[in-house]
Amino acid sequence: xxxxxxxxxxxxxxxxxxxxxxxxxxxxxxxxxxxxxxxxxxxxxxxxxxxxxxxxxxxxxxxxxxxxxxxxxxxxxxxxxxxxxxxxxxxxxxxxxxxxxxxxxxxxxx
Amino acid sequence: xxxxxxxxxxxxxxxxxxxxxxxxxxxxxxxxxxxxxxxxxxxxxxxxxxxxxxxxxxxxxxxxxxxxxxxxxxxxxxxxxxxxxxxxxxxxxxxxxxxxxxxxxxxxxxxxxxxx
Numbered sequence: 001x002x003x004x005x006x007x008x009x010x011x012x013x014x015x016x017x018x019x020x021x022x023x024x025x026x027x028x029x030x031x032x033x034x035x036x037x038x039x040x041x042x043x044x045x046x047x048x049x050x051x052x053x054x055x056x057x058x059x060x061x062x063x064x065x066x067x068x069x070x071x072x073x074x075x076x077x078x079x080x081x082x083x084x085x086x087x088x089x090x091x092x093x094x095x096x097x098x099x100x101x102x103x104x105x106x107x108x109x110x
Numbered sequence: 111x112x113x114x115x116x117x118x119x120x121x122x123x124x125x126x127x128x129x130x131x132x133x134x135x136x137x138x139x140x141x142x143x144x145x146x147x148x149x150x151x152x153x154x155x156x157x158x159x160x161x162x163x164x165x166x167x168x169x170x171x172x173x174x175x176x177x178x179x180x181x182x183x184x185x186x187x188x189x190x191x192x193x194x195x196x197x198x199x200x201x202x203x204x205x206x207x208x209x210x211x212x213x214x215x216x217x218x219x220x221x222x223x224x225x226x
Contacts, residue, residue: 002153037154044216044217045154045216050211050214051210056212056214088153088154090154090156090210092210096171099159099168099210101154101156102153104153104154
């Protein structure tokens, strides 16, 4: 069981908006930055969000990140079929002295 | 930027493997480097990371005492020595630059299978 908790799956129709939650604790999200990855099978994961809200160049502004207390959220607007993937949140954990990932959320665009 | 892993393969339980990752296209000595794995049907799991000069290393609890991360900045390479391998270590292992920063990059991964 992951230290960071994500819903196993979410779904929405093309063009709609979806949010993916990531719940942690004061030893990780509460006192450290959060990052988000998109992972398509057979490919290398792609960084979507770092430092809670920042997007690397090339990541469209349809993707957004937010953090409040010990939880974080990834938002995706204007859903496209190409967004179907697994999404992972992550953070540093001060108690474990380790980088931790959430269990992953499978996004289905209906 | 390119990260190329090698060294994966089939190994018996209790055996050892050494993964290598050769970097190009950036100043290797400027970056923390990590290894991340994904077991079949499972999520991503960070395994270990190492500071720019090799002086600081961190490991996930499940590999402490069995795996050792190291680097050679003259060869632009990072390594993962894996000893006392178990079936649950079976995974694709990725070499990662700056896992949570703007200039994060991943290799394509190398498959490690631990089975008799």
